[in-house]
Every structure is written in C-alpha cells, then in structure tokens.
C-alpha cells in the first residue's frame with residue numbers, strides 16, 4: 090500500500106483505543122510496516138494489486154470513535170466489519186468515501202445520533218448491518234441502494250416510516266425494536282412479522298394491526314371519488330354522443346361502404362367474442378370492428394385504434410381508454426401526455442400529438458415499421474390511433490420517471506454517481522445505435538431525443554421513449570444544402586437530418602449527465618455555456634459538483650465531454666455516427682473498469 094494509505098489507516102486505528110487485543114508483534118498497524126506484505130491484524134489485501142480489500146475487527150473490544158475520513162483513504166476497501174466492539178459517537182458522513190464498500194458491519198457497538206444521509210451514496214453496498222446500537226433518525230435514503238441484499242437495523246431508536254426498499258431483491262431485512270411508524274410497504278410476502286415487531290407505530294401486513302385511514306386521506310379519497318364520478322359522467326356523455334353520431338351516419342351510408350369499414354377494422358382485431366360492450370353499443374356498431382371509432386373532429390368513421398401485440402394490454406379497446414380515469418402528466422412542445430389506468434390496474438401513458446401533417450397511411454406504415462424493431466432499452470408502442478387532426482400513441486406507463494427527473498428533480502442527497510451516469514450513457518448509445526442501424530433505410534430516427542424522453546423502467550434501467558414520433562421540419566434542413574449526404578436521399582435531407590439531430594440530442598444528454606445542469610424550459614443554452622467554459626480552459630468548472638466531490642476521475646470525465654462536444658458540432662456532417670459514439674464511450678468505460686480493479 091502506498092504511504093498515504095498506511096498513514097491514514099494508522100490514524101484511523103489511533104482513534105480506537107486498545108481494547109483487549111494484545112498489540113504484540115502480530116499487530117502491525119504502524120507506518121513503518123505494510124498492511125499487505127506485513128499482514129496487519131484484521132487486514133486482508135488483494136494478492137495482485139497489494140491493496141487493502143477487507144478490514145475485519147470483530148470482537149476486539151475496541152473503544153473510541155470511527156474515523157471514517159481516514160479509513161476511507163483506503164479507497165479500495167470492499168469489506169469493513171467492526172461488529173461487537175464498544176465504539177461510540179456518530180457514524181461519520183465521510184463513510185461514503187469508501188465508495189467500493191459492498192459489506193459494512195457495525196453491529197453491537199455504541200453508535201448514536203442520526204444515520205448520515207451520505208450512507209445512501211454507498212451504491213455498491215450489498216450487506217449493511219447497523220443493528221444493536223443507539224442510532225436514531227430516519228432510514229429514508231437507504232432504499233435507494235438498489236443492490237442491497239441484507240439490511241439489519243434491529244434494536245436501535247430509528248424513527249419515521251420504512252421507505253420502499255427493493256424487497257424483491259432483499260434476502261434479509263430486520264428493523265424490529267425501533268421507533269418506526271406508519272404503514273409497512275409491500276414486502277412481497279418475503280418477510281414475516283418478526284422483521285418488524287417492537288415498533289409501536291408500525292401497522293399493516295405482515296403485522297396483525299390494520300392501518301387506520303387518516304381523516305384527511307378519507308376526505309381526499311372522497312373528493313377523488315367525486316372527481317372520478319363526474320369524469321365518468323362526462324366520458325359516458327361523450328360516448329353516447331359518439332354512438333348517436335355513428336348510428337345517424339350508418340343510416341345514411343350505403344351498404345357497400347359499411348362492408349369496407351368492417352374490412353378496415355379486421356386488420357386490428359376482429360374477434361367479436363372479446364367484446365364486453367353494452368348491448369346498445371354492440372347494436373350501434375353493427376358489422377364494424379370492435380376497435381373502429383368515429384372521429385371526434387370530422388364526425389366521420391375515419392380511423393381505428395390499432396392495438397399492436399403486447400401482453401400488457403391485450404384486448405384493450407378505444408372505449409376502455411376513454412372510460413378509464415386519465416390524468417394529465419405533462420404538456421410538451423408537441424402534445425400532451427396522459428396517465429391512464431385500465432380496469433385491471435394496468436397503467437398506460439397516452440401521448441396525444443396534434444397537427445402532425447402526416448397522412449394516415451404513412452403514419453400507419455411508420456408505426457408498423459417501428460413496432461417491428463424491438464430493443465430492450467426502447468419502449469415499445471402498445472397501440473396507436475390516427476385521425477386527421479390528432480394521433481394517439483400508447484405506451485406502458487413507467488413509474489420511475491425520466492432521466493430528466495433523476496438528474497434535476499430529486500433531492501440533492503440522492504446519489505447518481507459517475508459509474509451509473511456512464512452506464513446510462515452507454516445504454517442509451519447502444520439502444521439508439523441499434524434503432525438507427527435497423528431503421529436507417531426507412532428514414533426513421535427518434536426526432537426528439539432528450540432526457541425527458543429517457544424513462545427509467547422498473548429495474549431503473551434507462552429506456553428510450555417516443556422513438557420516431559417527430560421528423561425534422563423542412564426548414565431545419567437548410568444547413569444540408571451543400572452536404573454530400575443529400576445525394577440519393579428521397580426525403581430531401583429530412584431523414585438524414587433527423588438522424589444527425591438525434592446525435593445532437595444525445596450530445597446534450599451527455600452534457601446534462603456531466604454538468605448536472607438543466608437544459609429544458611429555462612432558455613439556458615447548455616451547449617454554448619460548455620463551449621465558453623472549455624474555451625477559457627476552465628474545463629473542470631463544467632462538471633457536476635456531485636461528481637467532483639465523489640472523486641470521479643477528471644480525465645475520463647473530460648474524455649466523455651469531448652464525445653459530447655463532437656456530438657453537438659454545429660455542422661451535422663462532422664458529428665460522429667452512433668456506432669462511433671459507442672466505441673468512444675466503451676473505451677472510457679473500459680478505462681474506468683481497469684482503474685477500478687487496479688486502484689490502490
């Protein structure tokens with residue numbers, strides 16, 4: 090180990106008073122010897138890199154305080170165990186500097202005070218044991234450590250609610266005998282009452298006591314019910330008007346046209362057994378498909394809700410979408426997004442795009458092409474609807490929000506470290522490159538790539554959403570007038586331009602990941618700002634302070650910044666392809682991994 094680490098570890102041990110261990114010749118722990126080659130007591134090293142990997146000081150009867158600032162100078166530390174000693178004071182916030190820790194055992198000491206918020210930044214942690222101490226405060230941030238396998242915190246004075254840990258991942262969980270309160274989150278039936286007993290304020294499964302409904306919630310509930318009831322009336326009203334319109338039109342329509350309309354419906358789904366509509370609805374539909382609807386704008390039966398094969402909503406009908414409670418989630422530049430909950434609890438996101446001047450046939454072809462290309466990190470389209478004035482696109486609703494929210498809206502103590510940001514960048518690049526390769530000949534790029542269109546799925550993996558919903562307008566192609574790439578491009582450069590616009594969008598996402606700064610809706614030109622800072626050679630100034638304080642490697646951050654700057658080159662021809670971007674990002678990732686495994 091290097092001199093600095095040796096000194097720091099000796100300093101760490103200096104804060105722990107002797108206890109009952111004979112500090113004889115086997116003890117080690119002095120600056121003149123080496124923890125690895127001279128086998129300091131309780132220390133295990135990596136054989137190849139000769140760096141400290143484990144420090145296990147269980148049952149040494151040590152007193153004093155934990156000097157995590159010194160301990161974590163040994164950044165390669167993976168296991169730290171101090172079980173059953175007499176160490177007192179707080180768990181210092183500097184513990185988060187031991188960022189490769191996978192096992193942290195502090196059970197059976199006299200630790201007191203609040204748990205440090207920084208503990209949740211130990212994102213590699215698999216096993217955490219803080220049981221049998223005098224700790225207080227809340228557990229809030231700990232649920233963000235996604236890979237946690239065991240969590241022992243019994244016999245403390247912890248308070249507040251139990252956050253939503255990933256219980257499907259946890260093998261051990263015990264918070265018994267604390268002052269925790271509120272409802273127990275859904276533990277997927279994996280843990281029994283013994284994990285929660287001895288907390289007077291806790292309620293709900295697996296404990297026998299049922300949670301009371303607070304009066305405010307009851308009131309809220311009833312106003313939600315009222316709201317849903319009135320929305321239901323309005324929706325039923327609309328449906329009735331539509332049906333009457335349909336009956337009138339049908340009466341006027343010649344028979345052969347009716348048959349055509351029915352044929353049109355067949356491409357969607359003509360299994361009439363699936364119908365659950367009322368008898369009046371069925372009568373009014375006559376021979377038409379379950380999925381044919383009358384366009385609200387034109388009053389003509391002009392289009393269908395096309396349900397693409399998806400296990401999520403097999404058999405969903407346009408009526409189901411209309412009837413289900415819907416909530417406006419956001420209004421973007423190109424339309425609005427609604428969250429819709431179907432009867433079975435399936436949650437959908439319905440994007441409504443207005444005034445997209447694309448013909449019905451072209452739109453249909455485009456959606457079918459996109460549907461044929463599947464990538465695990467690209468959100469599939471579940472269904473679509475097309476009328477003259479508006480298009481509806483249905484996706485699975487992603488409850489974990491978007492990359493935009495992760496970067497800019499979560500509390501500052503929530504860590505989104507360098508390694509995770511690099512992985513997110515690599516995943517998006519990989520998915521985008523795949524889509525570009527497969528859909529290049531069809532000229533279908535994303536068209537609106539930005540951090541709010543990168544959603545986090547249930548495993549918190551990034552997922553590209555709304556692929557192919559935008560095309561770059563003609564006027565945006567003027568810069569291509571002299572470009573060689575225009576040769577043989579039937580779209581007059583529009584398709585080529587949209588692919589290059591995606592690369593630009595990806596570059597801006599990289600800038601957001603690196604700087605932590607907001608691009609959207611603020612009028613702030615991130616690209617311009619980054620250029621100006623880099624030009625002044627203050628490059629380090631651009632990086633997110635969170636990354637700098639975490640000790641992320643500046644050289645690799647600068648390398649990623651260079652990839653970003655290439656992507657946002659004002660000349661589209663000079664921007665790299667997504668395949669080239671992947672190569673660059675992967676080489677940064679490799680450097681990162683090599684340095685992690687060989688870090689002293």
Ligand SMILES: Nc1ncnc2c1ncn2[C@@H]1O[C@H](COP(=O)(O)OP(=O)(O)OP(=O)(O)O)[C@@H](O)[C@H]1O
Pocket residue numbers: 418419420421422423424425426438440484485486487488490491537541542544554555
């Ligand atoms: N499938 C989805 N599940 C959950 N949230 C979603 C889903 N799709 C979009 N959102 C979120 O809903 C909000 C509104 O999305 P929307 O796409 O309408 O707007 P936008 O991305 O900000 O702008 P634009 O209209 O340019 O796409 C965004 O915060 C977005 O992250």
